[in-house]
Amino acid sequence: MLETVTATRFAVPLREGGSLPGLVEADDLGMYVVKFRGAGQGVKVLIAEVLVGELARVLGVPVPRLVVVDLPRDIARYEADEEVQDLLTASVGTNLGLDYLPGSFGYDGSRPATAEQAAPIVWLDAFTANIDRTWANPNLLVWGGRPWVIDHGAAVYFHHGWGRRAPDAQRFADQPFDRSDHVLGDLVDDLGGTHERLAALLDDATLEQVVSLVPDEWLETSEHLPSPAATRAAYLEHLIARRDRPAAWLTGGDR
Ligand SMILES: Nc1ncnc2c1ncn2[C@@H]1O[C@H](COP(=O)(O)OP(=O)(O)OP(=O)(O)O)[C@@H](O)[C@H]1O
Ligand SMILES: [Mg+2]
Structure with missing residues (x-):
């Protein structure tokens, strides 16, 4: 199983990403780049991320640690940006998180x-x-x-x-x-x-x-x-x- 963390704060959207991933803080105090289940192609994209990311790890290719990020409903409720709020509302539950690589x-x-x-x-x-x-x-x-x-x-x-x-x-x-x-x-x-x-x-x-x-x-x-x-x-x-x-x-x- 991938480790599961719970999102505590939506920090900022990563606007360059086509699927609007976001930087999220979690209850382990880690910062994660989250790929949301409510975005674009839905949950299959998250599956592809897990399969290829974890294959990379087996092959010794550097890849950020992957976790499941549980998104509580109230984080969506208090988001001011409407586009982000819609995305978060559609993504309540389990999403994919990647360890944020600071300074990359x-x-x-x-x-x-x-x-x-x-x-x-x-x-x-x-x-x-x-x-x-x-x-x-x-x-x-x-x-x-x-x-x-x-x-x-x-x-x-x-x-x-x-x-x-x-x-x-x-x-x-x-x-x-x-x-x-x-x-x-x-x-x-x-x-x-x-x-x-x-x-x-x-x-x-x-x-x-x-x-x-x-x-x-x-x-x-x-x-x-x-x-x-x-x-x-x-x-x-x-x-x-x-x-x-x-x-x-x-x-x-x-x-
Ligand atoms: N683990 C990470 N640490 C730091 N920055 C990251 C990390 N993952 C993603 N980013 C930043 O967020 C951007 C978007 O991420 P990603 O390419 O995974 O999203 P996407 O929505 O699928 O993007 P696109 O469709 O534009 O290719 C990256 O180009 C990178 O700048
Ligand atoms: Mg990309």
């Missing part, structure tokens, strides 16, 4: 990543089909001289189709990934060696452990996925299938 700055190439730092990040994005790490939107923070990955809501997009059709893990496994626009794409060559090393870290039990971190109540059911357990199993099946069939996604955009 957005990756701009002034502190370029090394090839050793870049390869696992590019591999992770190819594996999870995360197209959201380009120069236009790097979604990397530089902190302590190293790049940290954030913002994974666009990855594992296959779940957005689950209301309409049956899950199809092989289809996801065979989706190519074009890394020519990736912000770190120029720093990596062939990913074959990286794949050998990193896929071995993601054995079935480890993937199951990562998938188990998604809170039950975020797992939406559908005609084809009648229970949270079935939905959880579908995530695991997709990750296993893609890990085991890298032919389509490993080579796209090779230099």
Whole structure:
């Protein structure tokens, strides 16, 4: 389970974020960047954040600690900004929090990543089909001289189709990934060696452990996925299938 904290104060919206994440203080006195369940694409985006963030952690890619942030109703009630108040009201209950990295700055190439730092990040994005790490939107923070990955809501997009059709893990496994626009794409060559090393870290039990971190109540059911357990199993099946069939996604955009 991810640790749960309770929000005690909404500090400030992070306006540059498309989904209006906010900086929130919690009952452990920590400051968290919160991705709200009431924003945009809803709770599936939070699931993608948990899956990719925790995969990053297993792979040794720096990523802020993730927590579940429980948002009490009265925090929404006393918010003056109407847009923020609507978002908070729609988000009462469990949300996703990332440890705030004080003094970090957005990756701009002034502190370029090394090839050793870049390869696992590019591999992770190819594996999870995360197209959201380009120069236009790097979604990397530089902190302590190293790049940290954030913002994974666009990855594992296959779940957005689950209301309409049956899950199809092989289809996801065979989706190519074009890394020519990736912000770190120029720093990596062939990913074959990286794949050998990193896929071995993601054995079935480890993937199951990562998938188990998604809170039950975020797992939406559908005609084809009648229970949270079935939905959880579908995530695991997709990750296993893609890990085991890298032919389509490993080579796209090779230099
Ligand atoms: N853990 C963190 N510590 C410090 N700042 C953060 C952290 N997470 C996010 N931020 C800041 O908040 C901004 C928005 O975060 P994020 O990219 O996750 O949100 P988003 O709404 O999905 O963004 P967008 O759609 O614009 O890419 C980041 O660009 C960064 O400046
Ligand atoms: Mg972003």
